[in-house]
Amino acid sequence: xxxxxxxxxxxxxxxxEATIEAYVATWNETDAGRRRAGIARAWAPAGTYRDPVMAxxxxxxxxxxxxxxxxxxxxxxxxxTSKIDSHVAAGERYVRFTWSLGPEAGPSVxxxxxxxxxxxxxxxxxxxxxxxxxxxx
Amino acid sequence: xxxxxxxxxxxxxxxxEATIEAYVATWNETDAGRRRAGIARAWAPAGTYRDPVMAxxxxxxxxxxxxxxxxxxxxxxxxxTSKIDSHVAAGERYVRFTWSLGPEAGPSVxxxxxxxxxxxxxxxxxxxxxxxxxxxx
Numbered sequence: 001x002x003x004x005x006x007x008x009x010x011x012x013x014x015x016x017e018a019t020i021e022a023y024v025a026t027w028n029e030t031d032a033g034r035r036r037a038g039i040a041r042a043w044a045p046a047g048t049y050r051d052p053v054m055a056x057x058x059x060x061x062x063x064x065x066x067x068x069x070x071x072x073x074x075x076x077x078x079x080x081t082s083k084i085d086s087h088v089a090a091g092e093r094y095v096r097f098t099w100s101l102g103p104e105a106g107p108s109v110x111x112x113x114x115x116x117x118x119x120x121x122x123x124x125x126x127x128x129x130x131x132x133x134x135x136x137x
Numbered sequence: 138x139x140x141x142x143x144x145x146x147x148x149x150x151x152x153x154e155a156t157i158e159a160y161v162a163t164w165n166e167t168d169a170g171r172r173r174a175g176i177a178r179a180w181a182p183a184g185t186y187r188d189p190v191m192a193x194x195x196x197x198x199x200x201x202x203x204x205x206x207x208x209x210x211x212x213x214x215x216x217x218t219s220k221i222d223s224h225v226a227a228g229e230r231y232v233r234f235t236w237s238l239g240p241e242a243g244p245s246v247x248x249x250x251x252x253x254x255x256x257x258x259x260x261x262x263x264x265x266x267x268x269x270x271x272x273x274x
Contacts, residue, residue: 052224055227057227087189087267089191089265090187090194094265096252115233115252130231130233
């Protein structure tokens with residue numbers, strides 16, 4: 001259908017799953033040192049995060065963003081709520097999964113989906129979040 | 138939360154809706170000249186399309202891809218099945234919407250979601266498709 005490399009649907013590689021698990025864990029890691037280490041594990045050095053209300057470039061901004069979210073919503077937990085759906089096309093790996101944010105035990109407050117690209121080492125090059133559920137202000 | 142420009146959620150601009158409508162129409166346009174014109178309207182010159190089974194770079198490859206899909210599945214229609222969800226972060230516009238593909242009157246055969254980035258002129262810079270429903274081979 002084109003002269004580009006065509007990749008068949010692939011199972012999620014363990015490295016991809018490990019990256020996404022590490023990424024989700026950074027949202028919930030309130031120890032500053034462990035959070036920075038998790039960010040270094042999950043993200044490429046020039047990784048970018050974008051959603052409708054926040055934008056961060058690189059590990060230091062991502063770390064500050066997560067710290068600010070944790071300070072604003074203490075006790076909230078980010079949970080992945082779907083399988084990790086992933087495919088490779090023309091050498092690039094694309095990933096999506098849904099998530100919820102809210103108190104550990106209670107109903108979610110915010111829900112959305114993250115759409116990600118990964119670099120050749122399986123680290124996040126970009127995360128773009130979209131919101132499916134958000135309390136009205 | 139970061140030192141980047143933060144954009145509040147925005148309503149979908151008419152130009153964004155027009156681009157997505159033009160894009161969807163190209164999937165269903167079997168007249169070669171009109172399809173090429175629609176692609177020129179919807180896509181940036183270096184636009185890229187990626188999904189689990191196809192990849193195309195630029196208008197000529199995208200046109201060939203759509204022609205091949207139409208030849209393989211005559212009578213199938215691509216329909217947008219969600220609102221256009223869009224936000225701007227750090228100067229980039231991100232868009233998502235769900236779609237179905239199948240006979241005009243019958244149930245859908247394939248369903249999925251497209252994640253898109255648009256350039257400053259509101260044209261598609263990238264489309265990455267994920268599949269939510271696909272017949273087993």
